[in-house]
Amino acid sequence: MARTPQTLFDKVWQRHEVIAESAATPAVLYIDLHLVHEVTSPQAFALLRERGLTVRRPERTLATMDHSTPTLTAQVFGGAPIAIDSAARQVRELEANCAAFGVELLGLKHAERGIVHVIGPELGLTQPGKTVVCGDSHTSTHGALGALAFGIGTTEVGHVLATQCLLQRKPRTLAVNVRGGLAAGVTAKDLILASIGRLGVAGGTGHVIEYRGDTIAGLDMDERMTVCNMSIEAGARAGLIAPDETTYAYLKGRPRAPQGAAWERSLEQWRQLPTDAGARFDSEVELDAAAVEPMITYGTNPGMAIPIGGQIPRHPEDPAFGRALAYMGLEPGAPIKDQPVNVVFLGSCTNARLSDLRGAARVLRGRRIAPGLSMLVVPGSQQVKRAAEAEGLDRVFLDAGAEWRESGCSMCLGMNGDTVARGQYSVSTSNRNFEGRQGAGARTLLASPLTAAASAVRGRVTDPRELL
Amino acid sequence: MAALTTLTSRTVVMPAANIDTDQIIPARFLTTTTRAGLGAQLFADWRYDPSGVPRPEFVLNRPEAQGCRILIAGDNFGCGSSREHAPWALLDYGIRAVISTRFADIFASNALKNGLLPVVVPAATNQWLLERPGTELTLDVEAGTLLRPDGVAVSFPLEPFARHCLLAGVDELGFLLGQRSAIDRFERRA
Numbered sequence: 166m167a168r169t170p171q172t173l174f175d176k177v178w179q180r181h182e183v184i185a186e187s188a189a190t191p192a193v194l195y196i197d198l199h200l201v202h203e204v205t206s207p208q209a210f211a212l213l214r215e216r217g218l219t220v221r222r223p224e225r226t227l228a229t230m231d232h233s234t235p236t237l238t239a240q241v242f243g244g245a246p247i248a249i250d251s252a253a254r255q256v257r258e259l260e261a262n263c264a265a266f267g268v269e270l271l272g273l274k275h276a277e278r279g280i281v282h283v284i285g286p287e288l289g290l291t292q293p294g295k296t297v298v299c300g301d302s303h304t305s306t307h308g309a310l311g312a313l314a315f316g317i318g319t320t321e322v323g324h325v326l327a328t329q330c331l332l333q334r335k336p337r338t339l340a341v342n343v344r345g346g347l348a349a350g351v352t353a354k355d356l357i358l359a360s361i362g363r364l365g366v367a368g369g370t371g372h373v374i375e376y377r378g379d380t381i382a383g384l385d386m387d388e389r390m391t392v393c394n395m396s397i398e399a400g401a402r403a404g405l406i407a408p409d410e411t412t413y414a415y416l417k418g419r420p421r422a423p424q425g426a427a428w429e430r431s432l433e434q435w436r437q438l439p440t441d442a443g444a445r446f447d448s449e450v451e452l453d454a455a456a457v458e459p460m461i462t463y464g465t466n467p468g469m470a471i472p473i474g475g476q477i478p479r480h481p482e483d484p485a486f487g488r489a490l491a492y493m494g495l496e497p498g499a500p501i502k503d504q505p506v507n508v509v510f511l512g513s514c515t516n517a518r519l520s521d522l523r524g525a526a527r528v529l530r531g532r533r534i535a536p537g538l539s540m541l542v543v544p545g546s547q548q549v550k551r552a553a554e555a556e557g558l559d560r561v562f563l564d565a566g567a568e569w570r571e572s573g574c575s576m577c578l579g580m581n582g583d584t585v586a587r588g589q590y591s592v593s594t595s596n597r598n599f600e601g602r603q604g605a606g607a608r609t610l611l612a613s614p615l616t617a618a619a620s621a622v623r624g625r626v627t628d629p630r631e632l633l
Numbered sequence: 634m635a636a637l638t639t640l641t642s643r644t645v646v647m648p649a650a651n652i653d654t655d656q657i658i659p660a661r662f663l664t665t666t667t668r669a670g671l672g673a674q675l676f677a678d679w680r681y682d683p684s685g686v687p688r689p690e691f692v693l694n695r696p697e698a699q700g701c702r703i704l705i706a707g708d709n710f711g712c713g714s715s716r717e718h719a720p721w722a723l724l725d726y727g728i729r730a731v732i733s734t735r736f737a738d739i740f741a742s743n744a745l746k747n748g749l750l751p752v753v754v755p756a757a758t759n760q761w762l763l764e765r766p767g768t769e770l771t772l773d774v775e776a777g778t779l780l781r782p783d784g785v786a787v788s789f790p791l792e793p794f795a796r797h798c799l800l801a802g803v804d805e806l807g808f809l810l811g812q813r814s815a816i817d818r819f820e821r822r823a
Contacts, residue, residue: 183816184812184815190808191792193812195823204663204664204716211666221816254666258666317715318715320805321743327806327810328813328816332805366651366709367708367712370737397713400709400737466653579659580661580664597653597713597714599653599713600656605659605678
C-alpha cells in the first residue's frame with residue numbers, strides 16, 4: 166500500500182512523537198535542541214531546584230545571553246559595569262545556573278555569543294528535521310533550515326530541561342505559496358511584511374506555516390531566516406522551509422554540523438524531509454512576490470504594513486485603529502513616505518545577519534546619516550560582527566555617522582539600555598512595532614535594512630530604490 | 634498551581650483587539666529572576682503616566698474594577714512574545730480568567746500552566762460581555778460553561794489534559810516525569 170503523502174511538518178512531528186496524542190492527553194514530543202537565554206530561564210532553573218531535578222540532556226542544551234545584555238563594548242568586555250543592575254543579576258544567574266546544571270554557556274565575552282536565533286544556525290546546531298525550542302517566540306527563525314522550531318514559556322523551558330520533552334497538541338498546517346521574483350530593492354523582509362498584512366496578525370494562530378514556491382526556493386539562508394522569523398507575527402506556531410541544496414551548502418563545514426560519514430548519513434535523511442507531492446495542508450494562501458514593494462508599518466502591530474509609496478488606510482469605524490494612529494502620531498490617508506525619522510535601528514534576530522549588514526552598507530557607503538538622526542547598528546552575533554569588520558562594513562557605518570555595537574537584541578525590545586525616547590520615530594529592522602516595544606512611548610516603523618539605511622540618509626522615510 | 638474548579642466574579646472589560654504581551658507586561662520589567670510581584674507592573678504603560686501616577690481613566694484604575702477576577706478582551710489576546718511574565722502578572726494582580734474570541738497560542742499555553750483560564754467564546758457572546766462591564770459571571774471548569782446572570786449558559790472548549798490539571802491543581806511536569814521509560818526507549822531508538 167502506498168504511503169499517505171506527508172508534509173514536511175508531519176514528518177518532523179511524527180519522528181519526534183515519544184507518545185502520540187490521545188483524546189485525553191497531548192503528544193509527548195521529543196526536543197532535539199533546547200536554546201536557553203537569561204531572561205526566560207531563571208524561574209525554570211528554580212523549578213528544577215525546588216523539585217530536586219537535573220537537566221536530562223545537557224548536550225542537547227545550549228545557553229547564551231542576548232536580551233537584557235548591553236551592547237556597549239565597555240559593558241560587555243569590561244571597563245564599565247552593566248548599567249542595569251537587574252540585567253547584571255540575570256547574567257550572573259545564568260552563569261551560575263549553567264555551571265550548577267552542567268549546561269554549556271556562550272557567555273557575555275564569548276567569541277560565539279550572539280542573538281540566540283542567529284547563533285543556532287551559524288554554529289550548525291540548527292539542522293533539518295530537528296525539533297528546536299527556546300523560551301522566545303522568534304524561535305520560528307530556525308524553521309528556515311527545515312527544523313520544527315517554536316517558542317515556549319518558562320514553565321515549558323523547565324519541562325524540556327527536566328525531561329527533554331514537551332506536551333503538545335498537534336498544530337494544523339498552512340501553506341504560504343509564493344511565486345515570482347522579488348524586484349530590485351525588495352527584500353525578504355518586505356515579503357514577510359506583505360505576507361503578514363495578507364494573513365493578519367492572528368491568521369496563523371494554531372498553525373505551522375510552510376513557505377513554499379519558487380520565490381522561497383530562490384532565497385538564500387539569511388533571507389529564509391528573515392521570513393521564518395516573523396511567522397509568529399502572523400500568530401503561527403512555527404514557520405518552515407523545506408531543506409534543499411541551499412540549506413546543505415550553508416550547513417556544510419559549520420562547527421557543530423555533522424562531519425564526514427555522519428554528514429553523508431544526515432544528508433540522506435534530510436533529503437527525505439520535503440513535503441511529498443500530493444500532501445494536504447489544512448489551508449493554503451497564494452502570494453505574488455513580483456507584486457511586493459518595499460513595505461513599512463505605520464501602526465502598532467506588524468500587520469499594519471503598507472507599500473512605502475502608499476497611504477495610511479482609513480478605518481473611521483474602528484476605535485482600535487484610531488488609537489494606534491493616535492499613538493503613532495500619524496494621520497489616516499497621509500503618505501508614509503517622507504515621514505521624519507529620529508532613530509534608525511539595524512539589528513535583531515530578523516535582520517542582523519551578514520547579508521543584512523551588507524545591504525544596508527550598500528546604501529550607506531559614501532553617504533552620511535541625516536543631521537540630528539541617530540543610527541544604531543547591532544550585529545546579530547559576535548561572529549557576524551567580526552565577519553562584517555573583515556570586509557570593512559564597520560567603517561562604512563562609522564563613516565556614515567552610525568554607532569557600531571556588540572551583538573545582542575538591543576533596541577528590538579527596550580530592556581537592555583538601548584531604547585527609543587518617548588514620541589520619537591524609529592525605522593527599525595526588528596519584528597515588532599507594538600506600543601512601547603522599543604521604549605515607553607517609542608514609535609516604531611518596521612522595514613527592511615535597505616529602507617532603514619535609506620531613511621537614515623534622508624532623515625525621513627525613504628524608498629531605498631531612490632538610493633540604490 | 635492552585636486548582637480552579639469554578640470562578641464567580643464581576644468582569645472588567647478591555648475591548649481592544651490584539652492586546653499583546655508587551656502591553657500586558659513591558660519588556661523593561663523582564664529583568665527579574667523570580668515570578669513574584671509582577672502584578673504591580675501589569676499593563677504598566679496604560680495604567681500609569683510617565684511619572685508613575687495611575688491614570689484615572691484606565692479601566693483597572695477605576696473603583697468598580699477592584700476585585701474583578703475575570704477580564705473580557707478583544708480578539709487575539711496575548712499575541713507577541715512568549716514571556717510567561719504575562720500570565721504571572723495577570724495572576725499576581727488577581728485576574729484568574731480571560732475571555733476572548735481567540736488567544737495567541739503561546740499565551741494560552743502559558744496561562745493554563747499557571748492556573749489562569751483562557752476562555753474562548755463565540756463573537757456574539759464576547760460582544761455581549763464587552764458591552765456589559767461589571768457583569769457577574771460564573772465559570773465552571775469541569776462543565777466547560779460560562780453562566781451569564783440572565784441564565785444563559787455558553788460552553789467553551791478546554792483541552793482535556795489542561796482541564797484535568799486545572800481541576801486537580803497539578804502541573805504537567807509530574808505527568809512528563811512519569812513518562813521516563815517511554816522517553817528512555819525513544820532515545821535508544823533514535
